[in-house]
Amino acid sequence: MATTAPEKTDGRVARRSGTRDAILDAATELFAARGVTSSSIDEIAASAGIAKGSIYYNFESKAGLVEAVVERSGELLAGVLAEASADRVGVELRREFVRALLALIRDHPSAARVMVTELFRTERSWRESIERWRSIALSALVADLERAGVSAAQARLQAAAIVGATLVAGLEWLVFHPENDYEDVTAAVLVTLGC
Amino acid sequence: MATTAPEKTDGRVARRSGTRDAILDAATELFAARGVTSSSIDEIAASAGIAKGSIYYNFESKAGLVEAVVERSGELLAGVLAEASADRVGVELRREFVRALLALIRDHPSAARVMVTELFRTERSWRESIERWRSIALSALVADLERAGVSAAQARLQAAAIVGATLVAGLEWLVFHPENDYEDVTAAVLVTLGC
DNA sequence: GTATTTGGAATGACCGGTCAGTTCAACTAC
DNA sequence: GTAGTTGAACTGACCGGTCATTCCAAATAC
Numbered sequence: 001m002a003t004t005a006p007e008k009t010d011g012r013v014a015r016r017s018g019t020r021d022a023i024l025d026a027a028t029e030l031f032a033a034r035g036v037t038s039s040s041i042d043e044i045a046a047s048a049g050i051a052k053g054s055i056y057y058n059f060e061s062k063a064g065l066v067e068a069v070v071e072r073s074g075e076l077l078a079g080v081l082a083e084a085s086a087d088r089v090g091v092e093l094r095r096e097f098v099r100a101l102l103a104l105i106r107d108h109p110s111a112a113r114v115m116v117t118e119l120f121r122t123e124r125s126w127r128e129s130i131e132r133w134r135s136i137a138l139s140a141l142v143a144d145l146e147r148a149g150v151s152a153a154q155a156r157l158q159a160a161a162i163v164g165a166t167l168v169a170g171l172e173w174l175v176f177h178p179e180n181d182y183e184d185v186t187a188a189v190l191v192t193l194g195c
Numbered sequence: 196m197a198t199t200a201p202e203k204t205d206g207r208v209a210r211r212s213g214t215r216d217a218i219l220d221a222a223t224e225l226f227a228a229r230g231v232t233s234s235s236i237d238e239i240a241a242s243a244g245i246a247k248g249s250i251y252y253n254f255e256s257k258a259g260l261v262e263a264v265v266e267r268s269g270e271l272l273a274g275v276l277a278e279a280s281a282d283r284v285g286v287e288l289r290r291e292f293v294r295a296l297l298a299l300i301r302d303h304p305s306a307a308r309v310m311v312t313e314l315f316r317t318e319r320s321w322r323e324s325i326e327r328w329r330s331i332a333l334s335a336l337v338a339d340l341e342r343a344g345v346s347a348a349q350a351r352l353q354a355a356a357i358v359g360a361t362l363v364a365g366l367e368w369l370v371f372h373p374e375n376d377y378e379d380v381t382a383a384v385l386v387t388l389g390c
Numbered sequence: 391g392t393a394t395t396t397g398g399a400a401t402g403a404c405c406g407g408t409c410a411g412t413t414c415a416a417c418t419a420c
Numbered sequence: 421g422t423a424g425t426t427g428a429a430c431t432g433a434c435c436g437g438t439c440a441t442t443c444c445a446a447a448t449a450c
Contacts (some may be wrong), residue, residue, distance in 0.1 A: 019429080033317055040405060046351040049432040053409085058429090062406065108244040117315060120308060120366045121230055122221020153375055157383030160367035165387070169352050171315045180348055188352035192360070194389030214395075235439060246396045248443090253394095257440065 022048040028069050032113035032168045036126075052168055066126045069120070073111035073168045074133030080104045085140035093144050098166045099186055105170040106182055113174075116167055137163065165189055215253045215322055217243040222266050227305035230312065231261055258355045265313070268306035269328030275299045280335035288339050290390045292383055293361050300365040308369075311362055333358065360384055 026048035030039040041062060045052040050077040084100035085093060105112040118130055138159045145155035166189050173185045221243035225234040240247040254260040280288055299306040313325055333354045340350035353380060356375030361384050368380045 035230065035316055037230060041407080042405075043356060052407090053431055054429075057431095093394065117312060118236065120312060120370055122228055122370070152380060153372065154383050154386075156372060157364050157367060157375065157380055158387045161364040161384050161387035164363020165356040165360035166366075168362065169356040172352060172355035172359075175315055175317070177348065177351060180352065184348060185352055188349050189356050191349075192353045192356035193387060211432095236441085237439080246398090247398075249395055251441070 019048075019050055019054055022050060023055055023058055023065070024069055024072060027065055027113055028073065028114060029110045029192070031066070031069060031112035032117070035117060037116075061099060063126060067129050069114060070126050070129040070133070073108070073115050073131065074136070076108055076111055077104060077115065077133055078136045081137055081140060085144075089144055091195050093140065094162060094193065095190060098189050098193070098195070101157050101163070101166045102170050102182060102186055102189070105167075105174060112167075113171065116171060145183065162193060214243075214245055214249055217245060218250055218253060218260070219264055219267060222260055223309060225307045226261070227308035227312075231309075237284065252289060254297070256320065262324050264309060265321050265324040265358065266330070268303070268310050269324060269331070271303060271306055272299060272310065272328055273331040276332055280339075284339055285343065285377050287388050288335065289357060289388065290385060292336060293388070293390070296358070296361045297365050297377060297381055297384070300362075300369060304369050307362075311366060312315060357388060360387055 017052065027039070030044055030047060033039075041052055041055055044065075044123045045055055047057075055065065059068060080100045080103070081097065084096040088096055102119065115130070115133070118126070121127075135181060138156065141159035141162060142152075142155045145158055150158065169185055169189050169192075174182055197280035218239065222234070225239055225242060228234075236247060236250055239260075239293055240250055250260065254263060269270050275295045275298070276292065279291045283291055310325070310328070314329065315320070316322075333351065336357060337347075337350045341347060345353065364380055364384050366385075368375055
């Protein structure tokens with residue numbers, strides 16, 4: 001599944017090289033606002049400004065589209081968090097982790113909301129993709145906590161608590177109190193987590 | 196999960212007085228597992244062990260049923276949290292708040308999941324009900340923080356962070372690590388929040 | 391007697407997915 | 421150079437299925 005613009009081997013250029021991305025963008029936004037199951041393919045096509053058929057030309061099915069959306073959001077998440085965790089431990093790691101997550105929410109609000117709203121839902125075909133990114137997101141925190149002598153079970157729960165504090169405060173900011181700025185939210189989360 | 200025992204006479208099931216609750220129970224469970232939009236009225240009726248017509252006799256529409264589910268879960272939440280907050284301030288309030296929320300998740304997992312998964316979704320008819328309970332849930336924490344000199348905006352963000360840490364750790368527990376027990380999860384959240 | 395429940399059939403809207411056809415830039419033949 | 425060819429990208433009408441909702445006559449509860 002190529003994520004970049006199609007570059008044909010015979011030198012041809014796709015008529016509208018942005019179609020796939022346009023679909024992903026529109027889908028991400030609609031999924032964030034209304035949830036996956038109540039966003040129809042017709043709506044996504046209309047919102048992306050393309051025909052319904054093009055969605056099925058670019059993606060195997062609705063589930064495939066969802067997976068691609070989750071995949072893209074997950075890559076974003078993993079990238080940001082990997083950078084934030086590099087060479088850091090303890091309180092400093094936690095602090096940078098929170099900052100990075102909030103920056104992600106600020107810069108990609110729809111992607112963040114899709115991940116959160118679908119995170120705890122079961123019995124879905126895209127469960128696996130979400131699962132994968134969930135592990136990646138938590139791994140740096142878990143590893144650090146275990147290194148500090150916390151048991152594996154506790155480490156996972158504590159990491160979830162840190163992520164939860166950040167995500168929910170971040171979404172509270174986005175959805176209900178956008179008048180605050182990034183620094184306000186970061187401060188609130190860090191104070192709450194005692195960093 | 197039926198609330199009253201069936202009683203057969205003619206191949207038909209008589210369950211007069213408990214019908215409404217049976218519907219609410221079944222709906223809550225299905226909504227938690229699959230989400231609102233992908234739980235059909237037929238499924239809810241079958242799961243509740245009653246006829247489809249009875250749902251429309253007891254509720255105006257699917258949206259009305261959802262609203263009733265949210266309403267009931269919200270009352271549960273508000274009740275538990277009101278009790279936890281009574282006559283408490285500062286760290287002790289926060290501690291009891293976390294304990295109460297986790298106990299709620301333990302005792303009413305489906306209700307908790309419905310509230311969380313629908314919490315940050317927009318453009319829904321039941322948005323208003325969720326909104327109401329969200330405020331109630333946060334109010335005690337917000338008031339306490341403001342009393343301690345925290346600004347209104349910061350208080351709301353910090354309260355959200357506390358609730359977020361508790362909810363996400365609680366759902367992590369429920370969904371992914373049920374082998375832990377209530378005390379483990381409580382400890383993890385309280386440690387993370389520095390209480 | 392009235393309120394509630396049942397079982398099921400009917401209706402119309404919507405939705406995911408299909409497919410025959412269109413478009414057009416690159417390519418080929420002459 | 422130009423007329424014709426190719427084929428990936430795109431289109432939108434259409435189809436089969438699902439779903440919420442309505443309706444109702446018979447049965448049951450209070």
